[in-house]
Amino acid sequence: MKHMLRFVFLMLLTYPFLSVANAKLKPFSSDGCSSFPDGTIEHKNLWLACCTAHDLAYWQGGTFKQRDQADVDLKECVAKVGEKEIAVLMLAGVRVGGTPFLPTSFRWGYGWPYPKFYGELTEQERMQVESRLAELNTEKNN
Template sequence: MNQQNFILVILILIALPVCLIKAEAAELKPFTTDGCSSFPDGTIEHKNLWLACCTAHDLAYWQGGTFKQREQADIDLKECVAQVGEQEIAVLMLAGVRVGGTPFLPTSFRWGYGWPYPKFYSELTEQERLQVESRLAEYADTEQH
């Protein structure tokens, strides 16, 4: 086997597990939120001041999607926190999620964390969108009870 074929075989062996993961139908885990992850959920006086902003942001991150959708989710977080009167905190949070929310690391708060890792940027398929809708309905039911 020449060097070029050897390198090709190695690349295929490295890529094969990722391809197999993508080929099987991934199952979306139920929605969970950790609030503002490692960041406070509010101020000392108002402990949950921007918690709802973080929960909405987690909802977007849980389901994942395209790079543009992540960018919008991060902007929405910034705007939400600014609307509760914390402009400086909003800018700080935006910087944190832009750096820490990458889908390329297997963290519990990455973009697309509801799906098995790896789940990189991509439009959700119809089957994935149906799973999102189903899990959201389950979550709404648990929130009402």
């Protein structure tokens, strides 16, 4: 654990030098509920929409507070479809597995090149998010 804390500390110290100034946001993609089922045996996609909305927030990235809200929103969404126990389990999973510090395909800020840690999006980054969201809406309407 001590070595992991040193690693994280060093990453935070060097972060400004590691970041890509003109990073490009990839188009939105979702793997559903990642390594978790998308629903029950009877209703295979019962909470899939909850996971897709959660993925949209994670794809964009942003502050720790925004990530925390995305995780709470996932929990509330899954609870609303009638699965309160599953919602609590999923919240625990995303809190542990969604860290931006690991180069996973489902990390916080996965739409950006790694590393993309917590922080307010720049104006240029927000413009890229808006542009990608407009593309996504156009695809849905066609």
